[in-house]
Amino acid sequence: MKSDSIRRSILTSLALVFSVTAGSALAGPKPTEVDYFIPPTASGDVNPNPFLASGVSVGRNVDLYWSAGTGPAGVNSGAAFGTPERFIDPDLTPLTDGELPEGVTITEAQGINTLNRIKLNLEANGLTLEDVTFMRIYLEAPPGETRADYAGWNRAYRKYFANVNLVTGEVIPAFEPVIVANPRRPARSNIEVATLPVLGWLVEIEVIAAYPQVETPAPGRGR
Numbered sequence: 563m564k565s566d567s568i569r570r571s572i573l574t575s576l577a578l579v580f581s582v583t584a585g586s587a588l589a590g591p592k593p594t595e596v597d598y599f600i601p602p603t604a605s606g607d608v609n610p611n612p613f614l615a616s617g618v619s620v621g622r623n624v625d626l627y628w629s630a631g632t633g634p635a636g637v638n639s640g641a642a643f644g645t646p647e648r649f650i651d652p653d654l655t656p657l658t659d660g661e662l663p664e665g666v667t668i669t670e671a672q673g674i675n676t677l678n679r680i681k682l683n684l685e686a687n688g689l690t691l692e693d694v695t696f697m698r699i700y701l702e703a704p705p706g707e708t709r710a711d712y713a714g715w716n717r718a719y720r721k722y723f724a725n726v727n728l729v730t731g732e733v734i735p736a737f738e739p740v741i742v743a744n745p746r747r748p749a750r751s752n753i754e755v756a757t758l759p760v761l762g763w764l765v766e767i768e769v770i771a772a773y774p775q776v777e778t779p780a781p782g783r784g785r
Contacts, residue, residue, distance in 0.1 A: 627770070638651070699715065700766040702765075721742070722740070
């Protein structure tokens with residue numbers, strides 16, 4: 563009689579475990595589920611009239627996240643509105659008397675600013691730069707130049723991506739100092755365009771990131 567009671571208890575426990583598990587990781591992917599990431603207003607309230615989503619994630623347990631096209635923030639108050647210099651972040655690229663450090667181009671500075679914004683976007687959705695699988699970069703030629711500054715953009719890229727030796731795990735000295743040590747080498751497309759949507763932008767970037775395959779919902783996504 564006692565053994566029957568123990569058997570029933572074990573079966574009940576197993577049924578409960580199966581029920582909970584089946585409702586989570588073993589429930590299978592749901593690739594048609596879509597979440598739109600709309601950042602709140604500066605006061606923390608829901609934005610009642612956003613122009614676009616900052617990113618979109620698709621699927622559960624097979625999640626991908628598409629960021630919106632992101633350019634640099636216009637935080638350099640010492641430069642005029644609509645100029646490329648307005649989109650240098652002095653906290654990331656220190657200025658001397660309003661001038662960039664020697665060897666740093668305006669495209670490079672804007673690229674650093676933009677990648678930092680993408681980093682914050684991803685982190686708000688439970689992701690990191692290491693989760694990025696694909697990037698599409700739009701570049702506009704700096705004023706007075708006939709061609710986009712690909713070399714400057716690539717220097718900015720190495721501050722956040724592809725700067726760790728895949729054998730040793732150490733930051734590659736040629737790319738020091740980095741802002742984020744990151745071994746990830748995502749697939750990329752670089753495209754030069756005639757104009758970008760914000761006057762003064764020289765860089766705009768889209769990324770696709772893949773959520774790590776974990777059983778718990780990604781933080782910040784309301785799942």
